[in-house]
Amino acid sequence: MTGYIMKRLIAMIITLWFIITLTFFLMHSIPGSPFNEERNTSEAVQRNLEKFYHLDEPLYVQYGMYLKSVVTFDFGPSIKKSSQTVNEMLGRGFPVSFELGIVTLIVAVFSGIALGIIAALRHNGFIDYLAMTIAVLGISVPNFVLATLLIQQLAVNLAILPVATWSSPKHMILPTLALATGPMAIIARLTRSSMLEVLTQDYIKTAKAKGLSPVKIVFKHALRNALLPVVTVLGSLAASILTGTFVIEKIFAIPGMGKYFVESINTRDYPVIMGTTVFYSSILIIMLFLVDIAYGILDPRIKLHKKEAS
């Protein structure tokens, strides 16, 4: 197991290096610089600024310096908000985004799986059709549309929930709902179809022939096998939730990382672009890694380590 984890860690670092390199050069190939603004700054001031941020050095030198700063986990100061470092921005924005992301993921996974199981057990019944209609709607309606609808109906018309911001559990309901519906729908559909398939397997018949109760058959014998495909998509779903938070944070005025991310691109705030990208990529890579580990735990046929059983 440790050998496998070591191997994965090395692969993760290489992946991260690719992302850093690609982002770095792409970012610098965008025309313009942080100091191109309407405001007229004198040539000399501009040159001084560029010198201060090492923007006058050749690109490969800048790249080398950047790699060094990544290794030391110091993403430097923001160019636009010079009183703040990127680390401070991440430290302030990430906990909020993380909270939103995790709550969303939990809601999506549990409600999606529950909906999928119910639909599968009532296959072709009313509940099945209802659940799948909800699921299709959830997949087809973009989360920003859903978010605006939710705000209009629940916050403005009925006035039972706050419109925006992130200050109490009550404030969390709408953004979470808006963000979780899509992933929930995907998980529900996947759980349903994989559950239906598993329920026709011979080992389910064996379990029935043993005299096990339906509850045991569903939760002990069927669910674990049915969840394998669900776990597979969990990694990429986590990614879509993560990126989804940008839009949702914007709509609900949530002080998360999305704000910094979008702003930094618009203003060519190089250190912030790099910092947020590297940070998000690391989280994604770690998520995918965790999914693989979970896969190995759920399905003993998948061996994460070389230790061969006789």
Add this chain to the structure above:
Amino acid sequence: MEKVLEVKDLHVTFTTYGGEVQAVRGVSFDLYKGETLAIVGESGCGKSVTSQSIMRLIPSPPGRIADGAVQFKGKDLTKLKESEMRDIRGADISMIFQDPMTALNPTITVGEQIIEGIMQHETISRQDARKKTLEMLNLVGIPNPSERLKHYPHQFSGGMRQRIVIAMALVCEPEVLIADEPTTALDVTIQAQILDLFKDIQKKTGVSIIIITHDLGVVAQVADRIAVMYAGKIVEAGERREIFYKPQHPYTKGLLNSVPRLDLDGADLIPIGGSPPDLFAPPAGCPFAARCNFAMEVCDRVYPYKTHLSRDHHVDCWLQDERAQKMLAGVK
């Protein structure tokens, strides 16, 4: 001999978009203590449906036991509540399925899969259940069982898996074991081992076995009595020797003729021409009439009466009808 199980006039239908399929059309047989009954027939004749109906394991809907009774320990299994039926499954009547590769749950250790069956039916500590499992694995010939208990199905070969499936079925000491094509998915040497295991276990535990197969070689090896099924009906039944040496139904004869034989050097197999009737609308007469070389008009119109040839041997065929024998005697 003590009767363990009695199936009486069992009818099973499946509702499909195309109409009702009458998969089993009035099957009756008895099972005695400690014997092995083989139900043979070609694919789709209703042998698996019959066995699964005894356990009430046919998918419902679309399947339905339309008529008949299954008497077991003074109870009619077809009338029991689902929860009462669950107490019988695995404890009193067990079942083994065809493919050991898919019959075990790939994500649960084999030990747990056997132990959970015991815990379901007996008030017993986990420790004792584990001990019982070990004994059972020993009995079915799994080497080093205390270690193997912790392994997953994919770590076993096909033959070993079938042994585990058998252990799982027998661990609660059922009175009846239904084995649905238990050796079809195995290669021939393993097949022989598994069949020996059946005989061995039957001797030790006195379990009654219903074995479902289309392989007459298997039948010859293990069966005490044989029931031949065709188009949802038992067309001939009797002791093994009677069926193999004195088959009376043209279908039984056809089946036996179509077995490859070593002594007929080079001769072609003799297949039964044609195919079984459509069970959406089964024929009024003998379902085999269309394929039978000896069919008469009566065969097409009226289903043959049951003719008893000896205490156990009976056949549904007009050719064997007693009245014909009497007529013959009159002429002589």
